[in-house]
Amino acid sequence: MKISLQLMNKKGQAAAELAILGVLVIMAFSYIMNFGQSLGAQQQNKMESFRRALQKAYARNASVSYTLKKNVSAASVNSGFFQGQGISSEASPSVTWQKGKPGEWKSKDQSSFAFWQINDTAVGDPKYGLPLYKQYTYDATGGRSDEKMLVPVSVLKDNATRTEGYSFSEDKQESNANIAYHKTAVLNDSTDGSLHTQFNTAVDKNPGDDKPKPPTYEDKEVIPYSSSTAYTYTKDWTVAHDLGNE
Numbered sequence: 001m002k003i004s005l006q007l008m009n010k011k012g013q014a015a016a017e018l019a020i021l022g023v024l025v026i027m028a029f030s031y032i033m034n035f036g037q038s039l040g041a042q043q044q045n046k047m048e049s050f051r052r053a054l055q056k057a058y059a060r061n062a063s064v065s066y067t068l069k070k071n072v073s074a075a076s077v078n079s080g081f082f083q084g085q086g087i088s089s090e091a092s093p094s095v096t097w098q099k100g101k102p103g104e105w106k107s108k109d110q111s112s113f114a115f116w117q118i119n120d121t122a123v124g125d126p127k128y129g130l131p132l133y134k135q136y137t138y139d140a141t142g143g144r145s146d147e148k149m150l151v152p153v154s155v156l157k158d159n160a161t162r163t164e165g166y167s168f169s170e171d172k173q174e175s176n177a178n179i180a181y182h183k184t185a186v187l188n189d190s191t192d193g194s195l196h197t198q199f200n201t202a203v204d205k206n207p208g209d210d211k212p213k214p215p216t217y218e219d220k221e222v223i224p225y226s227s228s229t230a231y232t233y234t235k236d237w238t239v240a241h242d243l244g245n246e
Contacts, residue, residue, distance in 0.1 A: 037074040042089040049091040057097035063112040067092040082185035114152035121227040140208040153197040160193030190228040
């Protein structure tokens with residue numbers, strides 16, 4: 001009897017150890033999977049934002065900065081069916097593609113542009129980007145522009161709120177011939193926020209002397225935005241009754 005109890009205790013201990021090990025393995029796999037997906041999303045965002053900046057620089061014939069923020073839903077072992085886990089990535093490349101004087105043909109006051117995009121939503125003017133204000137600009141030798149040029153604002157902060165609405169339903173209908181299943185999962189991923197912009201009113205009249213003038217910022221527009229993405233999964237299938245034994 002004593003030996004039997006000892007064997008039962010050892011089996012119970014082994015089962016507990018396997019259960020703990022299984023949890024640790026799942027946690028490690030979840031961490032690696034999440035890290036890999038976050039890294040992949042960031043790399044993809046960098047490539048997409050660079051291509052968008054290149055296209056805008058060509059279209060505007062000027063220097064362009066392009067900030068792209070992406071909120072996506074990644075696979076997760078800790079979430080509901082098709083719910084996933086929200087991850088975010090941001091990239092902000094700057095590109096210059098200029099032929100002759102900057103700006104559109106016959107323009108005299110265009111110099112550079114700044115664009116922001118949240119998912120598929122452009123913030124600000126789709127053509128010219130964030131608001132522009134006129135200011136004299138100076139080249140490396142201290143030469144002043146003939147007239148005031150349009151200079152884009154910068155973003156002080158981005159106040160964003162992300163919400164996810166998830167629903168799941170599964171239906172089973174049985175008949176004499178088969179069993180029919182219907183499964184639906186819906187995820188609505190929404191982001192609402194506002195960009196608080198500022199404009200540097202300090203002008204460095206000698207940009208080539210390696211003594212940059214400290215910026216002096218003036219608060220400008222607060223630009224609201226809203227972006228929403230819906231993910232839907234629907235699956236229908238039937239299983240026939242096994243009539244072979246009848």
